[in-house]
Amino acid sequence: MTTTLLLQLSDTHIREPGRQAYGRINTAPYLAEAVASINRLPQAPDAAVITGDLTDFGRPAEYEHLRELLAPLRMPVYLLPGNHDSREQMRASFPQHTYLGTEGFIQFSVAVGGLQLIALDTVVSGASEGRLCPQRLQWLETELARHTARPVVIAMHHPPFRTLIGHMDDIGLLEGADELEAIVSRHPQVERVICGHLHRSIQVRFGGTIAATVPSPAHQVRLDLAPDAASAWMLEPPGFGLHALPAGGRLVSHTAASGSYAGPFPFHDGGQLID
Structure with missing residues (x-):
């Protein structure tokens, strides 16, 4: 039985070599470690998608650094813009990624093994929050x-649900979430809505399926559900998502920690539980 594997990275926030995001964290080594972790997976993903905030400021040197860090990945990589990105510079820096188009929103639909990956652009130029206008939703x-006959994964940057992390919900998807949920509910082939922006693993029921975010390979948003919680990030364990679709089955989503850890060790020895 063939299983399709879609790898999800998000919120890499790459700066120019030697520069630190937020003046405190060098995100590049974290992404390099995530890439090494992905290449060590027992089963190689069919493709990877990065759900936005590829860089910190959308500058040419940042995208050049990102391209170098992603080069060891042994699979096609699909890029989405986040609120920290520049559509124009993404296209200029990744000219071989023709699915990015030449102007307007970055939205695309590609086959990945047995599923269809459909990418939505939630970015509002110059703003932190996201929106889905009628044009994007109609597309x-x-x-x-x-x-209609293929399982679909919808990828986007801003999650279309409240996370209860107040300062992030203030810059979440402020337009189009209800309309998106209505569309998804009419299309049972949608197996998952995968998002970034939150730097955490979060899941919610949405339109008859599941909408979810994944951790960043670097820093995470602090888990504080107070409505007036301060905007803050943490150096919690970094990670990524792996979405697995067995032939004829349902999508199963895993969250994996990036890094090197001891193991694997057997639970049994010669069929006997080890004491």
Whole structure:
């Protein structure tokens, strides 16, 4: 039985070599460690998608550094913009990624093994919050109508749900979430809505399926559910997502920690539980 594996990275926030994000964290070694962890997986992913905030300021040197860090990945990599990115510079820095298009929103639909990956652009230029306008939503509706017989994963940067982390919800998807949920509910082939932006693993029921975020390979947003919680990040364990679709089955999503750890060790020795 063939299983399709879609790797998800998000919120890499790469700066120019030697520069630190927020003046405190060099995100590049964390991404390099995540890439090494991905390449050590027992089963190689069919493709990877990065759900936004690829860089910190959308500068040419940042995207050049990102390209170098991603080069060891042994699979196709698909890029989405986040609120820290520049659509124009993404296209200029990754000209071989023709799915990015030449102008306007970065939205695309590609086959990855047995599933269809559909990417939505939630970015509002110059703003931290996200929006889905009627034009973007109509494109999604049309694309879903073209793929009724294939399992679909929708990828986007801003999650279309409240996370209860107040300062992040203030810059979440402020327009189009209800309309998106209505579209998803009409299309049962949508197996998952995968998002970034939150630097945490969060899941919620959405439109008859599951919408979820994944950790950053570097820093995480602090888990504080107070409505007036301060905007803050933590050096909690970094990670990434792995979405597995067995032939004829349902999508199973895993969250993995990046890094090197002891093991694996057997639970049994010669069929006997080790004492």
